[in-house]
Amino acid sequence: MWQSYYCVTRIEEALELLAEHGAQARIVAGATDLILELERGVRKGVETLIDITRVPCLDEIVMDEDEVIHLGPLVTHNQCIASKLVVERLFPLAQAAWSVGAPQIRNRGTVAGNLITASPANDTITPLMALGASVRLSSTRGSRVAPLKDFFLGVRRTALQPDEMLVDIAVPALKSNQRGMFYKLALRRAQAISVVNAAVVLTFDGEAAAVGAQSKVTSAAITLGSVAPTIVRAPDAENYLAGKTLTDEVILEAAVLAKRAAHPIDDIRGTAVYRDEMVRVCVKRCLAGIHAGAERDGFPTDPVLLRGTEKVDLAQRLPERSLHQPGSPIVTRINGKEYTFNSGQNKTLLRLLREEAGLTGTKEGCAEGECGACTVYLDGQAVMSCLVPATRAHGAEITTIEGIAHDGQLHPVQQAFIEEGAVQCGYCTPGFIMSAVKLLEEKPHPSEAEIKVSITGNLCRCTGYYKIVQAIEKASMSMTEAPNG
Ligand SMILES: Cc1cc2nc3c(=O)[nH]c(=O)nc-3n(C[C@H](O)[C@H](O)[C@H](O)COP(=O)(O)OP(=O)(O)OC[C@H]3O[C@@H](n4cnc5c(N)ncnc54)[C@H](O)[C@@H]3O)c2cc1C
Numbered sequence: 097m098w099q100s101y102y103c104v105t106r107i108e109e110a111l112e113l114l115a116e117h118g119a120q121a122r123i124v125a126g127a128t129d130l131i132l133e134l135e136r137g138v139r140k141g142v143e144t145l146i147d148i149t150r151v152p153c154l155d156e157i158v159m160d161e162d163e164v165i166h167l168g169p170l171v172t173h174n175q176c177i178a179s180k181l182v183v184e185r186l187f188p189l190a191q192a193a194w195s196v197g198a199p200q201i202r203n204r205g206t207v208a209g210n211l212i213t214a215s216p217a218n219d220t221i222t223p224l225m226a227l228g229a230s231v232r233l234s235s236t237r238g239s240r241v242a243p244l245k246d247f248f249l250g251v252r253r254t255a256l257q258p259d260e261m262l263v264d265i266a267v268p269a270l271k272s273n274q275r276g277m278f279y280k281l282a283l284r285r286a287q288a289i290s291v292v293n294a295a296v297v298l299t300f301d302g303e304a305a306a307v308g309a310q311s312k313v314t315s316a317a318i319t320l321g322s323v324a325p326t327i328v329r330a331p332d333a334e335n336y337l338a339g340k341t342l343t344d345e346v347i348l349e350a351a352v353l354a355k356r357a358a359h360p361i362d363d364i365r366g367t368a369v370y371r372d373e374m375v376r377v378c379v380k381r382c383l384a385g386i387h388a389g390a391e392r393d394g395f396p397t398d399p400v401l402l403r404g405t406e407k408v409d410l411a412q413r414l415p416e417r418s419l420h421q422p423g424s425p426i427v428t429r430i431n432g433k434e435y436t437f438n439s440g441q442n443k444t445l446l447r448l449l450r451e452e453a454g455l456t457g458t459k460e461g462c463a464e465g466e467c468g469a470c471t472v473y474l475d476g477q478a479v480m481s482c483l484v485p486a487t488r489a490h491g492a493e494i495t496t497i498e499g500i501a502h503d504g505q506l507h508p509v510q511q512a513f514i515e516e517g518a519v520q521c522g523y524c525t526p527g528f529i530m531s532a533v534k535l536l537e538e539k540p541h542p543s544e545a546e547i548k549v550s551i552t553g554n555l556c557r558c559t560g561y562y563k564i565v566q567a568i569e570k571a572s573m574s575m576t577e578a579p580n581g
């Protein structure tokens with residue numbers, strides 16, 4: 097899929113490589129989009145990948161003295177969900193991040209990657225645009241800031257130049273008199289692309305945003321996703337709301353006016369007519385949610401992340417830049433044992449594990465990040481190994497299903513799967529077990545709802561999920577009852 101794979105340790109190294117290779121090179125962050133694009137031939141001529149995941153401090157979320165929140169280019173969707181700052185001050189972004197894919201995707205996928213892929217259905221663009229975000233783009237030529245409204249040029253087209261790297265996403269934090277909400281309509285509750293999504297940010301008259309009271313809207317930002325070639329604003333609805341107090345009639349009229357900004361198409365997820373009507377519904381739900389003070393309802397206070405309890409210092413694991421070409425070694429630890437691979441450099445991690453390491457417990461169901469059969473732990477986090485470049489394993493720690501049992505004893509989750517009849521097929525079971533083990537590491541006593549969230553990235557097409565949920569409940573009980581549990 098690629099010829100050369102660099103793991104860089106400084107931004108300057110990435111910029112020099114981009115300057116040298118131009119359009120033949122791409123930055124790799126979580127690779128959840130890039131691997132599929134390369135496999136499907138969308139990015140023709142790309143020969144060099146520049147992995148930035150070992151550059152220190154790129155995953156930070158900080159607020160500056162002007163109350164602007166900065167997201168580094170490696171901030172993942174799961175980091176947004178887990179960040180108190182994002183949840184408190186950029187709530188629509190936290191909601192959008194929570195709606196992305198499934199936990200394994202959210203552990204790898206970054207907000208920056210979501211912006212640069214620039215699909216009109218990408219979820220984080222809509223709230224970031226409503227919140228007035230901008231991106232900083234750097235190259236060896238210098239650095240520039242682009243407001244998101246100018247960054248998107250068309251379907252999957254942005255103003256990013258081939259030698260530029262996105263180094264910062266800057267978002268003004270919501271003030272005490274501002275409220276916001278994101279709403280996504282999709283065909284399923286997880287692992288589903290937006291049919292329509294909307295974000296609303298309202299600024300109210302006065303110091304604090306009074307809920308249900310007579311406070312006036314002074315300005316509104318309404319953005320719509322999946323209804324035009326790029327995310328669009330709804331100026332007619334925004335202008336109408338300015339100076340109004342929210343009432344049922346005002347909300348209804350603004351929602352109808354928002355439809356004027358939408359120019360949807362028919363596709364497999366919905367017709368243009370349906371999408372057009374759903375713009376009204378989504379905008380109305382956002383406005384009504386804010387009006388009722390209910391925009392945070394249903395957002396988890398302690399979300400299921402499947403990223404484990406230990407933070408791994410990736411920079412420490414690989415202190416120096418490395419270049420991987422066919423033949424150069426990948427040195428990694430799998431299930432506590434060191435491996436050196438001299439082939440398989442341009443495969444996925446899934447294929448490296450199965451074809452080079454002979455660890456065939458990890459399965460390939462879809463090779464598109466959809467089914468979870470390939471779930472492994474990469475540096476402690478549950479990920480879809482079909483979307484991880486094999487070379488990312490260099491200097492990393494991997495756990496596969498073969499590493500779950502210890503001292504000849506099945507893990508309590510494996511045991512419970514047998515006892516509850518949850519081993520429904522050989523394809524999906526390893527992935528389900530990997531997700532369940534990680535859940536119980538994070539939350540020894542998960543609720544039924546949390547168990548369900550933990551397996552949203554694992555699909556069964558044969559039987560269903562009842563026995564699987566029961567098995568995870570049973571394992572949780574047996575682990576917490578055990579003397580050393
Ligand atoms: C099964 C599945 C479900 C998904 N569900 C959703 C969903 O519900 N909603 C949604 O919005 N998305 C979804 N996605 C899309 C995807 O996960 C996101 O777009 C993700 O955020 C991309 O981030 P990444 O780090 O994986 O990007 P990568 O794949 O690493 O990169 C994506 C693009 O951005 C470029 N890039 C990345 N970082 C930089 C940088 N700092 N500077 C310059 N270029 C850069 C890369 O070169 C590449 O072109 C899904 C994907 C899969 C596979």
Ligand code: FES
Binds near residue numbers: 459464469
């Ligand atoms: S998610 Fe990787 S094989 Fe299906």
Ligand code: FES
Binds near residue numbers: 520522523525
């Ligand atoms: S468990 Fe594999 S398809 Fe149902």
